[in-house]
Amino acid sequence: MPEGDTIHRLARALSPIWVGARVERLWLREHGEVETLRGARVHEVSALGKHLLVGLLGEREAWVLHTHLGMPGRWHPASEGAPWRQREVPAVELAVAGDVPPWRCTRPATCELLRRRALRLHPELLRLGPDLLAPPVPLDAVLRRARRSPNALAAELLLDQRVACGLGNVYKNELLFLFGVHPRTAVAALADDEITALFRRGAELLAANLGPGRRRTRGLGDAAPRGPRFWVYDRAGRPCLRCGETICLERVGDAARVTYWCPRCQADARTRERRAPDALAGAAPEGHSLHTRRVGRRVGGPL
Ligand SMILES: [Zn+2]
Known part of the structure; x- marks a missing residue:
């Protein structure tokens, strides 16, 4: 699933082969070949969260090829x-x-060719929060943006690209587990330091996955990591790797994104006590829901 790390890796792979080269052919399904850009020079390949931007210098104008891969x-x-x-x-x-x-x-979610000068007025790109893969990440600004939606759910917060961009569904699930946060916890119930810690760790995980190899949140830094790559993601029905409880699956938020969580390590949103991320193993599995349902409200578009 493409997340910010995927797109930054892609930009790093394409830059050395594209930047400085001349365009022989740019073909768009909706338009056919863009003849005016034949011979244009690629001057930049960059990632902004989950968006890939390819800068093209034409004879008269600068253009940007913008893609967002979606799922x-x-x-x-x-x-x-x-x-x-x-x-x-x-x-x-x-x-x-x-x-x-x-x-x-x-099969991208977005594919468009824009004049470069139109980029600063782009309705989606304008609203993006700080890129978690563009250090140093201004966590104070991320926190301010998070506080704009107090009724959003923790699971929605991490996916809201207006708060910070780069995280997708895999990291959302893993981060909530790592910090013992139930996915249905309201943002208003999260302390400032919990929110900044979630995004700080999110930035670290994204950065740790920029190298070769498959994305993982377990065994990072190990010379030969073994076992599952993730704590809860895609592990519904299997035992929690920390406490042995069965991992649950719910569709959470207005976008009904698939959400995995441990009912013991991630105490219920209504009753949970705040605790440090490293003191989660003994948490009581209170009031968790095993059935699939949609809860919450929409907080963001498909940025
Ligand atoms: Zn657990």
């Missing part, structure tokens, strides 16, 4: 001239001069 989207190289199957018609294909295969983006 199923991906950028991938393709052999030049290789046919694409109908169901995988890409949203965009970019070929640059040199011994580099074209790259295609399939």
Whole structure:
């Protein structure tokens, strides 16, 4: 699932092969080939949260190719001239001069070509909070943004890209577990230092996953990590790796995002006592819900 680390890794991979190169062909599914940008120079490939921005210097104007992969989207190289199957018609294909295969983006949530000067007025990008992969992260600003939605749920807070951008559903689940926060805890019930600790650790986890290898939140730094890569994510019905309780699955928030949690380590939102993240193992499993339901209200768009 693409999260901020995925897009920053992608930008780091594409920069050396694209930046400085001339565009041979930019093809957009909605427009066909953009002939005015044939010969344009790629001057920047950057990530902003989960958004990839490719800067293009045309003859007269500067442009930006903006993509957001959503959940199923991906950028991938393709052999030049290789046919694409109908169901995988890409949203965009970019070929640059040199011994580099074209790259295609399939099934993105957003794919658009913008004039660079329009970027600062972009309705989605304008609202983004600080990028957790752009240190130093201004945690005081993140906290202020978090406090704008006191009735949001903790599970929604971490996904709200207007608060801070980069975290997705995998890190949301893992962070709430690591800090013993029930996903249905209201933001208003979280202390300032809990909120900043969640985002600080989120930034650390994102940064720790910028290298090669599959994303993980367990065994980071181990030479040969063993066991599950995650504490709770995608582990519904299996025993908690900390306390042995069965991991639950709920769809939480107005967006009904899949949420995994341990009913023992993450005490119920209505009754839980605040505690330090390292003192969670003995928490009582009170009042947890095992059935799937939608709770909460919408706090953000699909940024
Ligand atoms: Zn547990």
